[in-house]
Amino acid sequence: MLAIRAARLFDGDGADPVERPVVLVEGGRIAAVLPGAEPPSGAEFVDLGDATMLPGLVDSHLHLAFDASADPVGSLAARDDDEVLATMRSAARLALSAGITTVRDLGDRGYLALKLRDELAGDPAAGPQILAAGPPITTVRGHCWFLGGGTPPGEIRAAVREHASRGVDVIKLMATGGEMTEGTASHVAQFDVADLRAAVDEAHRHGLPVTAHAHGRDGIANAVAAGVDMIEHGTFMTADGAATEPALLESIAAAGIPIGATVAHTPVPGAPPPPRVAMMIPLLIAVFRNVRAAGIPLICSTDAGIGPMSPHDSLPRGPAQLSGLLGIPPVEALRAVTSLPARACGLGDTKGRVAPGYDADLLAVAGDPLTDPAALTTVSAVFRAGVRVR
Numbered sequence: 005m006l007a008i009r010a011a012r013l014f015d016g017d018g019a020d021p022v023e024r025p026v027v028l029v030e031g032g033r034i035a036a037v038l039p040g041a042e043p044p045s046g047a048e049f050v051d052l053g054d055a056t057m058l059p060g061l062v063d064s065h066l067h068l069a070f071d072a073s074a075d076p077v078g079s080l081a082a083r084d085d086d087e088v089l090a091t092m093r094s095a096a097r098l099a100l101s102a103g104i105t106t107v108r109d110l111g112d113r114g115y116l117a118l119k120l121r122d123e124l125a126g127d128p129a130a131g132p133q134i135l136a137a138g139p140p141i142t143t144v145r146g147h148c149w150f151l152g153g154g155t156p157p158g159e160i161r162a163a164v165r166e167h168a169s170r171g172v173d174v175i176k177l178m179a180t181g182g183e184m185t186e187g188t189a190s191h192v193a194q195f196d197v198a199d200l201r202a203a204v205d206e207a208h209r210h211g212l213p214v215t216a217h218a219h220g221r222d223g224i225a226n227a228v229a230a231g232v233d234m235i236e237h238g239t240f241m242t243a244d245g246a247a248t249e250p251a252l253l254e255s256i257a258a259a260g261i262p263i264g265a266t267v268a269h270t271p272v273p274g275a276p277p278p279p280r281v282a283m284m285i286p287l288l289i290a291v292f293r294n295v296r297a298a299g300i301p302l303i304c305s306t307d308a309g310i311g312p313m314s315p316h317d318s319l320p321r322g323p324a325q326l327s328g329l330l331g332i333p334p335v336e337a338l339r340a341v342t343s344l345p346a347r348a349c350g351l352g353d354t355k356g357r358v359a360p361g362y363d364a365d366l367l368a369v370a371g372d373p374l375t376d377p378a379a380l381t382t383v384s385a386v387f388r389a390g391v392r393v394r
């Protein structure tokens with residue numbers, strides 16, 4: 005039995021911190037959370053001092069195979085699978101050392117993230133728990149086609165079945181184009197509703213959740229009509245801007261579909277965002293304010309790997325950015341990187357909370373992120389399945 009004490013605890017949900025908690029860990033899981041108690045005699049005791057304990061963070065959208073360089077696509081194409089696996093291992097370690105104890109890989113090449121997932125399953129201290137989508141399902145020459153080809157109209161069920169037979173944890177559909185793929189555009193829809201619906205139906209028959217990459221209004225509307233479980237990005241981008249549509253927000257809220265805002269990033273000194281992105285920022289702030297006001301669960305994730313501002317340890321910066329830009333309370337921003345993404349990833353019973361029965365994936369930081377979410381980057385300890393890794 006391990007007993008961990010800190011000055012306070014955010015349990016992944018409650019707005020009031022638990023004062024001077026002792027968290028008991030046994031067999032990799034949390035056995036008890038005892039406010040203001042002394043550690044039981046006989047337990048190994050770790051006193052973290054003036055730190056705040058919280059659940060290990062959950063990044064519901066990243067790409068371990070992209071190397072966060074200025075040209076992640078070219079760099080991936082230039083490396084063979086063993087080389088890519090090696091950088092994926094270090095990306096996973098980097099995430100874990102920042103307190104990100106669960107990651108969902110939403111697009112790899114050749115199912116390499118599943119390989120790494122299975123490798124790390126036997127050695128939890130070597131990386132976060134990985135959920136993996138394999139190569140994203142996209143149209144012929146559609147967004148990210150270079151990760152594993154494209155699916156012609158009418159063949160999407162077979163693509164989902166292939167992914168299921170490989171053992172993926174989630175199906176990732178590209179419902180619009182994207183910024184990094186030449187010949188596609190973020191505001192333009194990919195696949196029609198019938199194809200997307202067939203994919204969702206097939207995925208659900210295999211017990212797999214579906215999340216859809218969707219920027220533009222049409223792709224978002226198609227994904228909602230098809231019954232996806234989550235939307236990635238959800239920026240409502242148009243050809244030259246971004247703007248929400250109230251009726252569509254209402255139907256997303258009514259369906260309870262969370263939107264994963266891939267907004268957590270690590271600023272690169274001396275490298276301001278490209279003009280198109282800079283122009284877009286105030287518009288996107290308005291979009292996510294409207295998303296939140298509509299009652300849609302807003303999750304904070306990274307899309308880590310896709311560029312220099314997105315190294316794989318970016319997520320802890322997200323809550324301060326979300327809270328600062330959208331003016332939301334810190335506790336809500338903290339839920340957006342813990343309990344909310346855990347639930348959206350189907351891990352609501354094991355991850356994202358510090359409570360009895362949950363995995364002992366824990367982060368401790370100096371200061372109090374409930375008053376200042378920027379404190380999330382001042383890591384003082386990380387535990388994965390009860391093992392201290394930092």
Ligand SMILES: [Zn+2]
Pocket residue numbers: 065066067110111307
């Ligand atoms: Zn992505």
